[in-house]
Amino acid sequence: MTTVAHPADTDIDLLGHLYRRAGFGATREQLESYAKLSYEDTVEALLNPDPKRDIQDDVLERYIHGEGPPIFVAGWLYRMINSEAQLQEKMTLFWHHVFATGLVKNEHVLAAKNQIKMFRRNGMGDMTTILNDLSRDPAMLFWLDNNENRNGEPNENYGRELLELFSLGVGNYSELDIKDASRAFTGWTFEQPPPLYPHGYYPAKFLFREDDHDNGEKTFLGVTGNLNGGDIIDIIVKSPASARFICRHLYNFFVADEPQVPSWNDVPPLDPEGIAMMEAKFIETGGDIRSVLRVMFNSDFFKAARYKKVKSPTEFIVGVLKMVGSQTEMAPGMTKYAGAIDVMGQKLLDPPTVEGWHTGGEWIDGGNLTERVNFAVDEIGEGLAPGIQALVQRIKDSESLGSAESLVNAVLTETGYVEVSDRTREALIDFANDAEGEDQTTRVIRMLRLAVATPEYQFA
């Protein structure tokens, strides 16, 4: 077997799929340079980003600073667009979807920021650490009232959602399990920071109040003893139900749209074998998320699941901005994109409920489809942004202007959508023919505007 000088095109298409899912997309030019690594090595690099090469918060905040939520979201978007640690940013967004915490209740931006940083720090770590950190996170403790979960007066909000929405799913625990899990988390609270006015934001710090903790005997999923919150988490992570629940979440977020979370007790996974493979790794490693992700991204079911997910508004906007190449420098203008995501139906830091956002087709209605299409078309505009100029040049250089068919192929390839319906392709070819007499640059830009307006472009 001879070694090829450059990988075959199919590999680049597969890499494009990987980067749309494990990241926020990549241009064809970037993918060609990434293709020096094998697919498996690329997955490995995404799983193990070099912390020294990560974007530093203090540097970011020098350029995008201030305390309002849109400013924080702008900084987060900057990371999604520009961070080399693409999967780390995607996992940060994943945990925000699962552990959906609303800023609207605490109105403490710093606590929300620290929660997101926590997801960035440990999002690919082990499930026990993730749940322990979550249970000590002031934004979460306040969001689900665990600061009011007291010895003798348990507040079951956190205990219930920890089991129902964060780890096990409906049907895998009893009401008594909720009661005793909640008792185990009594006294898990935070030190009240000084008031915002006039002091500004001070971090809220986790506080375990021994004097407010219920040291009585508890029974949780069949284990009896003086259980503390940490014991509850250990039992959860060892339970096969948590393996299934977390793996279904990962599948829904990274592989293909699943039915919504509340139905999971009644509706089996779309791909039981794929889920079983991930679950086995979760159980074998005691809940190591990185190991589960490795199995998932290297699996045939992942590789085959191209264009099977409707993009979230965040994925949509960040994907467009990466292609357009206009936001590679830190700048305060980024805040407008926080508002753009909001009107498409995903207000980051303010999920609609503790259940997070509904995904798949539920992202789409007439209003936000209009917002999506118009956003993408507007960002391409007259083709002045550096990313679009580069795309136009590549298409012109590719000698594909000779026929309408080859031009359409080139445009779809450059934007990442090699598989489109015959109907879409035919419409684009007719357009390319009609616009033949035009200046070639204008013609290509108009083609690019239509390429981001296709139904297929709504899918990752």
Add this chain to the structure above:
Amino acid sequence: MVTITNGKPPVLVIVQLTGGNDFMNTLIPYTSGLYHDVRPVVGVSEDRVLPINDELAFHPCAAPLKEMFDDGDVAIIQGIGYENSNRSHFRAMDIMHTAEPNSIATEGWLAQALREIDPDTKNVLTGISFGRGLPRAMAAPGVSVTSVGDLDSYGLLTSVEIEEHRARELDIFKRMYTPAIGSGPVMSYLHQTGGDVMTGADLLKTVPANYRSTVEYADNPIAKSLRDVARVHTSGLGTRIFYTQHAGYDHHAIEVPNHERLLTELSGALRDFMADLREHDAAEEVMIYVFTEFGRRIADNGSGTDHGSGGGAFIVGERVVGGLYSDYPSLDPADWANGEDLAHTIDFRSIYATLLEQWMSVDSSEIVRGKYEQINPFAA
């Protein structure tokens, strides 16, 4: 049920006051000593208010609303709310949108009504929401609602400046979104949605050129939205439910000037809107419902008021029997909710049931999940 003499189908216009309007400073218990005691900063002095009786008065900036009230065109729903009123903006608004305070629901109350009114979406404009992003009240699976950010530039590919280019590109868009057999449920839905947007845009683009009016609306967001409602309604496109929003009512701080501005904008816009409809002989069939997610705290905080309960709503229209409905929440501290909020005196679902059944002729029992005692605000 009301019979509309001109034979046109009834239309409902929703005005959402986002942020929690301060009902106590909209309809003011101006002769209560307690009101002035607990609201040293935001309280409105007795000599400035616009009394409607010995106890209650409109805020001075709501003069147009007071005039409409005097004309008998405004029903005031006092003390609207529900048990254990939620103080979170998000959750409280969600409760108002889904008519479900006890668990998380996803289908909007108006979307469910639209499903009854136009089950097969024969007209994509049966429900229109003005403003970017669709409110949950208007959202439910299978219900197509047209969401209009800006009526004058509504539609797809609006940033394409050369009109000839845009027309050609829209033509291609339409082809790409034509439903195809065997493309899967999500793609089919996407095709359908894209097609509906195109259809809606084609219908709506004729509206601005056909509209003439001598009414000059003020330049603010709610006036603009209500003018858009008037323009679409008078074009006769068959819209039955319009949704508009007026934001900024979250007055924790610096309430006095901000609330004054909002009430001025709102009441002026409502007056101009009604005048505009009358000029087009298109008023009788329109009923406006003005609501908010909660009332505010009884006592002020030295600058504004915090989240509370026991709010107020308004039904405005020619066919309404103007006046006060339900009771003003008790000012006796022994009756307060949470020891600090106005206790509600009527459930918001009573009003939904009233509007749905008596005005829109839509069965409300599944939408509000039960039977709620209705009020009788409409002239037969």
